[in-house]
Amino acid sequence: MTDASVVYRIDLKQLKDNFRYIRSCAHDCRLMPVLKYDAYGMGALEIGNALKAAGAFRFAAATADEALELKKLGLDVQILGLLPPWEVAPAVAADIICPADNIHTARMISAEAVRQQKNIRVAIKVDTGMGRLGIQENQALETISEIVKLPGLIPDSLFSHFCTAAQPDIFFASLQIERFLKIKERLDQAGIRFAYYHHAAGDAIVKIPRATQAPFNLARPGGMMYGDDFSGNCRQIVELTAVVGEVRQLPAGASVGYYRTCILPAARRVAVLTAGYADGIPLALSNRGQVIIRGQYCPVLGRISMDYTVVDVSHLPEVTAGDEAVLLGKRGDAEITVGQWGNFKNTHGHDIWCAIGHRTKREYIRGE
DSSP: OOSSSSEEEEEHHHHHHHHHHHHHTSTTOEEOOBOHHHHHHTOHHHHHHHHHHHTOOOEEESSHHHHHHHGGGSSOEEEOSOOOHHHHHHHHHTTOBEEOOSHHHHHHHHHHHHHTTOOEEEEEEEESSOOSSSEEGGGHHHHHHHHHTSTTEEEEEEEOOOSSTTSSOOHHHHHHHHHHHHHHHHHHHTTOOOSEEEOOOHHHHHHOGGGGSTTOOEEOOOGGGGTSSOOTTOOOOEEEEEEEEEEEEEOTTOEESGGGOEEOSSOEEEEEESOOGGGTOOGGGTTTOEEEETTEEEEEESOOOSSOEEEEOTTOTTOOTTOEEEEEEEETTEEEOHHHHHHHHTSOHHHHHHTSOTTSEEEEEOOO
16 A cells, blocks of 8 residues: 555656657757746656656746746746746846846846846747737738847747647747848847747657757647657656545445536446545546546546546456545556546646646656
């Protein structure tokens, strides 16, 4: 019996293997792994240390708080998201590469850099099609020209973000690259140059060679490092297990779970697992998903609760309290992947990882 009811295991050796595969696809680009939301809930410092050992150049975060934590790893950190006023001073003090996506934010960073008597590297995002953040194409030359004239700012990166790179058709992604290159050409003509240009995340690194060729010299792998798409040489790095807390014999006609969504047509032997949606099991797996016990698939019965999940073990008479139940992972020929959970939930791996509850015990498999 394990010493925790729910255990989330992260394979750092597989993470490094995935990272090296992605790097082999990245041409001459340096890699800036994305470790936002505590590395998608897996533990940013543990993940970051492994990636640093595997050759990461710098890290990317979503907020200043995340960036400040990642600075402990000893590499540069770029904030990809917005920078609200209250985060400017600590970000400048820590020499974070700050986002200057609009003139208002750029002026705040400049004023704080002057106050602290520092020169701060800034990354400027341009909107090539995501429509979310970044300077629009028709405003790029004028706005960026104004930003780079501000005191205390050093232009570090010009970047953008694909919105369809994960889809089979790369037509729009190619269009985004062309828009980016037109912006860069106008800036070049104005004598405005950056140390780094980046557009590609994991999918684009592997699927769109143009996104990792000159002038692009930096790329930012995210979900693919963790095995999101489960393709090529990138394998799932996580495993989630629970414990059989109790085994029960229920008669025909018995109901299982809230709202009686499962009425047993015949007597069933069931196992009550010590994990529920608070631990990250998608509610969408109710009456549809399965787990692995003693190497065999066991279907979920009824609606998943916050703390418990009930599964059918009628075909496994030897199952007893204390047995391991694999929620994500592989035992023998049986396997449950993040992608399968994503399909049930109509989502993707990022959503699955970020939903794994904080009461689950994290363990790291380090390998060689």
